[in-house]
Amino acid sequence: MDNYPALIVIAPLLGAFFAGLAAWIEKRLSYPIALAALGLSLFSAVNVLMQVIASGTIQYRMAGWAPPMGIEYRIDLLNAMVLVLVSGIAFLNLIASYKSVIQETTDRAESFYVIYLLFCVGLLGVVATGDLFNLYVLIEITSLTSYTLIALGDRDRGPLAALNYIFIGVIGASFYLLGVGYLYIKTGSLNMMDVANILSGIQGSTTVLVAFFLCIIGVWIKMALFPLHVWLPNGYTYAPVAFSRVVAPLMTKVMVYVMIRLMISVFGYDYIFTELNLGQAVVWLGTIAVLAGSIMALSQKNLKKMLTYIIVAEIGYMVGGAWLANELGMTGAILHIVNDALMTFALFLAVGNIAYKIKSTDLANLKGLFGRMPWTMAGFVLAAFSIIGVPPTCGFFSKWYLVLGAFEAGAYHFAAALIFSSLICAVLFFKVFEICFFESRSNGHGDAHGHGDSHSTVIVEEAPISMLVVSGLVSISLIVAGLYSGTIVNTIILPFLR
Amino acid sequence: MVTMISIKPLLAVLVPLFVIPVLVSSSSKPNVRESWIFVSGTIVLALVLSMLPAVLAGKQLVLTLFEIAPGAALAFRVDGLGMLFALVASSLYIVTSIYSIGYMRGLNEHGQTRFVSFFALAISATIGAAFSANLLTLYLFYEILSLATYPLVAHHQDETSRISGRRYLTFILGTSIGLVLPAMIYCYHVTGTLEFSTAGIFSGQLSKPQATVLLLMFVFGFAKAGIMPFHTWLPAAMVAPTPVSALLHAVAVVKVGVFSIVRVMTGIFGVDLLADFNLGVVVMSIASVTILLGSCIALSQDELKRRLAYSTISQLSYIIFGVALLSPQGLLGGVIHIVMHAFGKITLFFCAGAIYVATGKKYISQMTGLGKKMPFTFTAFFIGALGVIGLPPAGGFYSKWNLILGTLEAQQTIFMVVLLVSSFLNAFYFLPIVYKAFFGKSEEEDGSPVKIQEANLCLVIPLIISAIISIVLFFYPTVFINLIKVGLNI
Numbered sequence: 001m002d003n004y005p006a007l008i009v010i011a012p013l014l015g016a017f018f019a020g021l022a023a024w025i026e027k028r029l030s031y032p033i034a035l036a037a038l039g040l041s042l043f044s045a046v047n048v049l050m051q052v053i054a055s056g057t058i059q060y061r062m063a064g065w066a067p068p069m070g071i072e073y074r075i076d077l078l079n080a081m082v083l084v085l086v087s088g089i090a091f092l093n094l095i096a097s098y099k100s101v102i103q104e105t106t107d108r109a110e111s112f113y114v115i116y117l118l119f120c121v122g123l124l125g126v127v128a129t130g131d132l133f134n135l136y137v138l139i140e141i142t143s144l145t146s147y148t149l150i151a152l153g154d155r156d157r158g159p160l161a162a163l164n165y166i167f168i169g170v171i172g173a174s175f176y177l178l179g180v181g182y183l184y185i186k187t188g189s190l191n192m193m194d195v196a197n198i199l200s201g202i203q204g205s206t207t208v209l210v211a212f213f214l215c216i217i218g219v220w221i222k223m224a225l226f227p228l229h230v231w232l233p234n235g236y237t238y239a240p241v242a243f244s245r246v247v248a249p250l251m252t253k254v255m256v257y258v259m260i261r262l263m264i265s266v267f268g269y270d271y272i273f274t275e276l277n278l279g280q281a282v283v284w285l286g287t288i289a290v291l292a293g294s295i296m297a298l299s300q301k302n303l304k305k306m307l308t309y310i311i312v313a314e315i316g317y318m319v320g321g322a323w324l325a326n327e328l329g330m331t332g333a334i335l336h337i338v339n340d341a342l343m344t345f346a347l348f349l350a351v352g353n354i355a356y357k358i359k360s361t362d363l364a365n366l367k368g369l370f371g372r373m374p375w376t377m378a379g380f381v382l383a384a385f386s387i388i389g390v391p392p393t394c395g396f397f398s399k400w401y402l403v404l405g406a407f408e409a410g411a412y413h414f415a416a417a418l419i420f421s422s423l424i425c426a427v428l429f430f431k432v433f434e435i436c437f438f439e440s441r442s443n444g445h446g447d448a449h450g451h452g453d454s455h456s457t458v459i460v461e462e463a464p465i466s467m468l469v470v471s472g473l474v475s476i477s478l479i480v481a482g483l484y485s486g487t488i489v490n491t492i493i494l495p496f497l498r
Numbered sequence: 499m500v501t502m503i504s505i506k507p508l509l510a511v512l513v514p515l516f517v518i519p520v521l522v523s524s525s526s527k528p529n530v531r532e533s534w535i536f537v538s539g540t541i542v543l544a545l546v547l548s549m550l551p552a553v554l555a556g557k558q559l560v561l562t563l564f565e566i567a568p569g570a571a572l573a574f575r576v577d578g579l580g581m582l583f584a585l586v587a588s589s590l591y592i593v594t595s596i597y598s599i600g601y602m603r604g605l606n607e608h609g610q611t612r613f614v615s616f617f618a619l620a621i622s623a624t625i626g627a628a629f630s631a632n633l634l635t636l637y638l639f640y641e642i643l644s645l646a647t648y649p650l651v652a653h654h655q656d657e658t659s660r661i662s663g664r665r666y667l668t669f670i671l672g673t674s675i676g677l678v679l680p681a682m683i684y685c686y687h688v689t690g691t692l693e694f695s696t697a698g699i700f701s702g703q704l705s706k707p708q709a710t711v712l713l714l715m716f717v718f719g720f721a722k723a724g725i726m727p728f729h730t731w732l733p734a735a736m737v738a739p740t741p742v743s744a745l746l747h748a749v750a751v752v753k754v755g756v757f758s759i760v761r762v763m764t765g766i767f768g769v770d771l772l773a774d775f776n777l778g779v780v781v782m783s784i785a786s787v788t789i790l791l792g793s794c795i796a797l798s799q800d801e802l803k804r805r806l807a808y809s810t811i812s813q814l815s816y817i818i819f820g821v822a823l824l825s826p827q828g829l830l831g832g833v834i835h836i837v838m839h840a841f842g843k844i845t846l847f848f849c850a851g852a853i854y855v856a857t858g859k860k861y862i863s864q865m866t867g868l869g870k871k872m873p874f875t876f877t878a879f880f881i882g883a884l885g886v887i888g889l890p891p892a893g894g895f896y897s898k899w900n901l902i903l904g905t906l907e908a909q910q911t912i913f914m915v916v917l918l919v920s921s922f923l924n925a926f927y928f929l930p931i932v933y934k935a936f937f938g939k940s941e942e943e944d945g946s947p948v949k950i951q952e953a954n955l956c957l958v959i960p961l962i963i964s965a966i967i968s969i970v971l972f973f974y975p976t977v978f979i980n981l982i983k984v985g986l987n988i
Binding site: 385388389390391392397400401403404407408415416419422423426430434437438483484485486489 | 563564565566567571572634637638641642645649652655656657659660663664667671672675676679680683684686687
């Protein structure tokens with residue numbers, strides 16, 4: 001079918017409409033509608049990926065309008081892969097969310113589904129589109145929906161976190177929009193391909209320079225590159241868990257995708273690395289982000305918040321890798337988009353299970369968790385190992401490419417930061433494991449001495465099966481993705497880069 | 499070199515792995531659970547043995563699973579060296595399993611299913627490390643082993659084991675991520691391969707300073723080998739139940755560390771490159787310091803398991819010392835010490851555990867006169883000690899003999915002195931224990947004839963078996979010698 005590219009985005013859009021409608025007529029229908037819409041979206045995305053691998057880039061014209069006037073969806077190997085990733089995670093999260101949405105937003109579950117679907121529309125659209133202005137619109141859709149969803153979370157701190165996010169988010173979006181405006185002045189076009197062609201002739205232009213910086217800084221704000229990250233930790237921590245599970249792995253990764261897209265398909269390597277020679281400076285930014293994120297994570301007392309700082313560090317990985325100006329670094333950055341999305345998702349799924357059962361994610365409340373929630377913790381441990389970078393989990397292999405790229409570029413500081421961050425992550429996670437393993441819940445840790453009886457009384461209280469299955473599946477996918485990272489690199493990333 | 503594709507190395511890794519769910523599901527029936535361990539242990543040993551004739555005939559069994567990057571795949575290759583190590587680990591796994599039953603049930607330990615499951619995972623990783631075809635695969639199994647051992651070290655879940663577990667991870671994980679990982683990626687960056695080969699992977703890309711730094715990163719980075727100053731995790735890890743100390747911290751884990759260093763020296767750098775840059779002496783000096791200091795500290799320990807731990811630290815460096823001699827005799831003596839020390843030291847640990855279960859005694863000063871109550875245990879202890887010191891009729895004689903010949907061959911007289919001094923120290927810290935046990939008088943004694951009070955059979959039989967093997971190895975070391983000759987082309 002030729003319309004799959006459109007269907008990826010249209011399906012959740014229509015889904016949102018019908019789910020909203022259903023909320024008036026028959027509330028129970030909203031959830032199945034949402035599930036079906038995202039399922040269809042995932043199905044289309046997989047089809048598109050197969051098609052792109054088999055026969056190359058797809059150019060899809062919305063409503064038949066020819067570019068540069070009409071909106072073009074341009075799907076090559078990179079965004080085909082990211083589309084599968086986004087729709088897959090959105091779909092799986094919805095499965096896991098059924099119970100936790102009811103628990104957290106009792107009377108507003110239907111509105112949650114509607115806004116959730118719109119959020120997915122935004123993300124998927126951002127990835128699929130080949131039009132700079134359309135990109136802005138879709139980014140705004142994702143942002144507006146996330147403000148709403150964050151505000152739905154923690155009753156005390158959610159709205160404030162959302163407000164904070166709005167202020168910074170709007171600034172970021174305005175930067176980007178302004179940049180696109182400058183580009184339009186100079187080129188008269190909004191289609192990425194078209195703009196790229198025109199730009200290659202006018203590289204010396206100051207307008208283009210300003211446009212470039214505006215766009216990139218806008219995107220950096222949106223992806224929470226340190227020190228532009230301040231909105232992220234609170235926003236993601238106080239959101240409802242069903243939403244933080246999807247926004248944490250996807251939002252920042254999609255913005256990294258946008259950055260790479262702008263670098264490769266709009267401004268071009270030549271302009272960035274030869275004309276402006278920005279590589280080294282930005283790799284330093286990445287290095288600092290990695291270090292700062294890891295160190296800030298160390299001081300957190302809440303598991304969810306600790307993970308959000310790890311996201312800040314991971315952003316540094318990808319930014320640094322992409323700006324190393326060599327194929328290995330870019331391969332690592334792109335591979336890390338996939339891997340980091342999967343492992344962050346796995347971590348937040350585990351956190352979701354914990355929040356569902358324990359009703360808290362403060363580290364102090366996680367005592368004895370290995371005994372109480374063994375399956376959840378197994379998933380959590382695997383995901384943690386992936387973040388630390390233990391083979392054969394996928395986190396190791398993207399780190400492998402990133403460090404190789406850093407060596408090739410002579411950016412030893414970046415390699416050192418990556419290694420350092422692995423060590424810090426090991427400390428972080430083993431701190432959590434220690435609490436969950438050594439301290440028993442009821443009697444504090446004075447009691448842990450006795451053998452036999454005191455340990456056998458632990459009662460397993462696991463999360464609902466739907467949440468466990470998703471969490472298990474995603475955790476196993478970390479190993480599968482790791483073992484097949486050679487395949488991913490050879491069939492998708494390298495052909496895309498060459 | 500004749501190679502043939504075989505699925506056996508993969509199976510040997512997977513069998514203990516796949517038996518874990520079975521162990522977990524039969525956790526309420528300990529006897530069923532334990533029999534599964536034997537079944538899987540026997541299958542692994544059978545698989546390893548079935549590959550032995552081919553390897554002895556000079557063939558290599560290979561299997562590539564996943565091509566991660568060109569020249570860096572997840573792949574197995576069974577050669578002489580790997581076979582030697584796998585043989586030791588898989589045969590001692592079965593012996594230790596018997597011992598485990600006696601020990602864990604004898605002390606009524608909690609979490610036995612968790613214990614045996616992670617034990618199986620650790621064995622799987624050990625076999626995987628033995629059969630690794632390249633540094634990437636080796637690193638993978640090395641890391642899995644580190645992490646699988648953590649719950650075993652911290653088994654008691656009390657404050658002491660928490661601190662020990664933390665120290666264990668800090669050293670093991672800290673060095674492997676902080677030193678080995680960058681060194682490995684750098685090797686790949688320079689050469690584009692990580693495949694082990696006796697000629698080494700470098701062909702003139704490294705200057706001497708670079709080679710020195712890289713080598714040191716590997717030698718210190720594989721901290722499981724216990725080279726000082728990264729050794730303190732090993733005495734700390736002695737809080738673990740004794741079967742863990744016996745199999746993992748005298749054989750599997752520590753020797754994976756040594757094995758990795760041997761692999762890097764012989765397979766990544768290559769003996770010739772090390773000789774050209776004169777790096778053997780550097781490593782030998784580092785190893786000598788550990789040998790001597792380890793022995794000295796062992797002398798001062800009163801807790802038996804800690805004395806054994808420091809002895810292990812010192813003995814592990816013998817192996818590295820031998821390989822760093824870079825001469826055929828030295829390589830032979832060093833690598834065969836992997837086998838000899840394994841059987842000797844595991845016997846000693848078995849004895850320590852048996853004494854603890856039977857009498858609750860942990861300190862050497864409490865063991866005076868105990869030999870009359872536990873004659874089998876202390877006889878086995880004596881044989882194990884002979885093996886570690888390197889006296890006939892125990893197999894350890896063979897490795898010490900070759901090591902000393904190796905120093906003469908390489909004309910390193912000073913280093914020969916190191917070996918001799920350390921051997922004296924070994925004798926000093928082991929033999930008095932045996933002497934006092936048999937001939938000393940304990941305070942409880944009242945002159946009446948002492949009854950034999952050995953620990954239960956599950957504990958005594960394994961230590962007798964491993965003691966007997968220690969002696970057998972003195973007379974029949976041929977299989978292992980041939981494996982080393984095949985593996986290292988000497």
